[in-house]
Amino acid sequence: MNMNGPNAAESYGPGGCRIDSSYSAIVPGLFVGGLSALAYCPQDQGCLDLLVCCAREACGEDSGLSGPEPGAWAEVLLCPLDDEEGLPVPAGMVEPMAEEVAKRVGGGQKVLVFCAEGRNRSGLIAALALLRLGHADPVALLRERRHRSVLTNKTFAAYVERVRKQEA
Numbered sequence: 425m426n427m428n429g430p431n432a433a434e435s436y437g438p439g440g441c442r443i444d445s446s447y448s449a450i451v452p453g454l455f456v457g458g459l460s461a462l463a464y465c466p467q468d469q470g471c472l473d474l475l476v477c478c479a480r481e482a483c484g485e486d487s488g489l490s491g492p493e494p495g496a497w498a499e500v501l502l503c504p505l506d507d508e509e510g511l512p513v514p515a516g517m518v519e520p521m522a523e524e525v526a527k528r529v530g531g532g533q534k535v536l537v538f539c540a541e542g543r544n545r546s547g548l549i550a551a552l553a554l555l556r557l558g559h560a561d562p563v564a565l566l567r568e569r570r571h572r573s574v575l576t577n578k579t580f581a582a583y584v585e586r587v588r589k590q591e592a
Contacts, residue, residue: 446542448570451557453529456550456570458542472498473533476525478545480504505545513548513583522552530557542570544577551575551584555591562588 447461455461455472459479475498503521505514528535537553539545547566554562563584566574575581 447536448542450550450566450569451529451554451559453532453534454525454550454553455534455536456542456546456566456574457536457538458546459538459540461536461538461542471534472536474498474525474528474535475500476503476521476535476537476546476549477501477539478503478505478537478549479539480506481540503545503549505539505548507539507544507577509577509579511579513579518548518552522549523556525549525553526556529553543574544580547574548577548580548584552587555584555588560588 446459447455447457449455462475477500501521501524503517505518525535525537537546537549547563547570551562551566554565559565563575563581575584
């Protein structure tokens with residue numbers, strides 16, 4: 425669901441979960457969102473199998489997230505990244521995480537990759553996972569399905585482009 429689409433105010437996602445512009449379906453099984461996306465998934469429906477937290481400020485105990493702990497209703501993997509241009513991309517962390525996301529989505533699981541706004545850190549992991557799932561231009565796909573501001577962090581975008589060229 426595009427954040428600027430006609431149904432941006434409210435729609436329904438995996439398993440009948442109510443979603444809003446904070447939570448977008450990219451391909452079947454892969455969802456990208458911001459922190460508020462967690463509020464729109466009823467835990468008792470089991471609508472997500474895996475949550476990937478990419479926001480350093482949201483991955484720790486002092487995250488300020490309210491409600492039931494996500495680990496009680498979905499598996500949680502942490503990939504705490506800083507969204508600052510010029511910092512080196514921690515390949516040893518993002519590559520295995522993207523591989524895991526691709527494996528899960530390819531296996532039919534429903535995965536939400538999220539950060540503060542669902543644009544750069546989650547976009548990095550989602551784009552790398554999409555490459556592994558065979559998508560030739562993951563940045564364009566994310567910008568079409570999520571928002572045009574996905575991967576505006578030039579360091580992250582350049583990293584995805586380098587990986588794309590290596591895998592071509």
